[in-house]
Amino acid sequence: MGRPQPLMIQIATGDPRPIGKQIVDAVRMKIATGELGAGDQLPSVRGLAQQLTINPNTVAKAYAELTTEGWLESRQGMGLYVATPRQRLSEDERERRLDDAIGRFVNDVIPLGYAPDEVQARVAHEFQQLVPRKIA
Amino acid sequence: MTDQHDYVIETRALSKRYGRKLALDNLDLRIPRGRIHAIVGANGAGKSTLFRILMGFMPPTTGEARILGRDSQSLTPQDRARIGFVNEEHTLPNWMRVEQVTTMQKHQYARWNQQAFDSVIGHYHVLPEQKVGQLSRGERAGFNLALALAQRPELLVLDEPTLGLDVVAKRAFLESLLYSNAADDCTVIYCSHQMEEIERVADNLIILERGQLKHMSAPEDFTARVSHWVADVPFKGPELHTVPGLLEVQRLDGLHHYLVLDQDDGFEHFLRASGARNVQSMPVGLDRAVNAFLTKNHAAPAAA
Numbered sequence: 480m481g482r483p484q485p486l487m488i489q490i491a492t493g494d495p496r497p498i499g500k501q502i503v504d505a506v507r508m509k510i511a512t513g514e515l516g517a518g519d520q521l522p523s524v525r526g527l528a529q530q531l532t533i534n535p536n537t538v539a540k541a542y543a544e545l546t547t548e549g550w551l552e553s554r555q556g557m558g559l560y561v562a563t564p565r566q567r568l569s570e571d572e573r574e575r576r577l578d579d580a581i582g583r584f585v586n587d588v589i590p591l592g593y594a595p596d597e598v599q600a601r602v603a604h605e606f607q608q609l610v611p612r613k614i615a
Numbered sequence: 616m617t618d619q620h621d622y623v624i625e626t627r628a629l630s631k632r633y634g635r636k637l638a639l640d641n642l643d644l645r646i647p648r649g650r651i652h653a654i655v656g657a658n659g660a661g662k663s664t665l666f667r668i669l670m671g672f673m674p675p676t677t678g679e680a681r682i683l684g685r686d687s688q689s690l691t692p693q694d695r696a697r698i699g700f701v702n703e704e705h706t707l708p709n710w711m712r713v714e715q716v717t718t719m720q721k722h723q724y725a726r727w728n729q730q731a732f733d734s735v736i737g738h739y740h741v742l743p744e745q746k747v748g749q750l751s752r753g754e755r756a757g758f759n760l761a762l763a764l765a766q767r768p769e770l771l772v773l774d775e776p777t778l779g780l781d782v783v784a785k786r787a788f789l790e791s792l793l794y795s796n797a798a799d800d801c802t803v804i805y806c807s808h809q810m811e812e813i814e815r816v817a818d819n820l821i822i823l824e825r826g827q828l829k830h831m832s833a834p835e836d837f838t839a840r841v842s843h844w845v846a847d848v849p850f851k852g853p854e855l856h857t858v859p860g861l862l863e864v865q866r867l868d869g870l871h872h873y874l875v876l877d878q879d880d881g882f883e884h885f886l887r888a889s890g891a892r893n894v895q896s897m898p899v900g901l902d903r904a905v906n907a908f909l910t911k912n913h914a915a916p917a918a919a
Contacts, residue, residue, distance in 0.1 A: 492811040495898035497835035529794050532786060533815045534651060 629678035653817035699768035709748030731797035732765035753784025
């Protein structure tokens with residue numbers, strides 16, 4: 480049995496998102512981008528708490544949320560692992576989140592003054608970078 | 616003592632009056648056993664008075680205070696041994712060697728746990744033969760914490776324990792508190808003004824103000840009560856006393872910034888009804904939320 484995957488995440492105090500939420504977001508992002516794959520083991524509650532200098536209960540709550548949402552699964556006495564992917568959100572919720580994300584992206588990008596073609600090409604390139612890792 | 620009313624600290628209608636000033640005002644506070652509870656409050660909110668009464672150093676004017684189930688006015692030495700106390704001064708006899716202080720404490724406390732002491736002091740470069748006076752402020756804080764946790768207290772009160780420590784020493788202090796195992800069976804009360812630390816350590820946030828309990832919940836639930844609204848309101852904007860839940864207002868570059876408590880989308884309607892053309896809102900962090908909350912009722916000279 481291998482060691483846990485290191486979880487390369489950072490948290491910031493003073494952020495509007497509580498620390499627990501920052502962990503949940505970061506882990507979801509790593510799974511979504513393929514940086515963490517199904518079957519990867521997560522650091523222990525205590526290990527991650529110590530890495531981030533936070534209360535272990537905060538990590539435990541974040542892990543519990545990720546488990547409830549189906550991103551992680553616990554294996555008896557062995558710790559937490561990234562679960563096999565399945566669609567975790569309702570169709571409406573997916574739509575809504577996609578709209579939100581595109582809205583934010585467009586707001587950030589428009590003032591930079593690039594031609595839409597160029598932006599789209601760059602986005603397509605980024606996706607190509609991600610896709611192989613996700614399959615690997 | 617495992618029933619659901621197991622509180623480490625329990626006060627009922629507790630008041631303390633100094634002359635014309637009420638330091639504690641009918642305070643009802645119940646802190647359940649276990650976990651880390653942060654107490655915040657502006658200076659003069661009543662924290663020190665509360666702990667002086669709880670430790671039995673001072674009687675209340677009226678009301679009742681219990682600590683670990685005992686009336687704080689009749690604590691025995693055995694009761695006190697169940698409580699650890701670390702304050703910002705980290706007062707220890709400067710002329711004694713570390714090992715002498717340790718030996719003295721070992722004799723003092725029947726439940727002394729050497730392993731707990733070692734696991735905390737292991738986070739610091741403190742040598743047994745060093746004189747206390749030669750330790751740095753951070754090392755003294757760590758030594759003090761090690762001594763307190765080695766008593767195996769059921770309740771550990773930390774009063775601004777990291778005040779005046781540099782970032783390295785602060786981090787060592789938090790690590791030795793959170794990861795040494797020594798505090799695992801202990802309820803921790805953490806009094807601090809440092810929101811960054813509170814965000815990292817606290818399971819529960821208690822806000823005291825003018826001797827009253829203003830809020831108690833998980834820190835993130837408090838943060839969620841406060842929101843920041845920016846509105847383009849012509850002229851002066853609504854009269855401040857009509858703004859619901861107002862904590863703080865600023866006018867920046869012609870826009871009104873409002874920090875408000877417990878407001879939902881109804882607040883946007885309020886702003887629009889007051890003539891706002893453009894309204895946006897965003898969440899705030901714990902630091903901003905707590906500071907706005909505490910600043911709201913801050914004494915200020917009567918407006919001219």
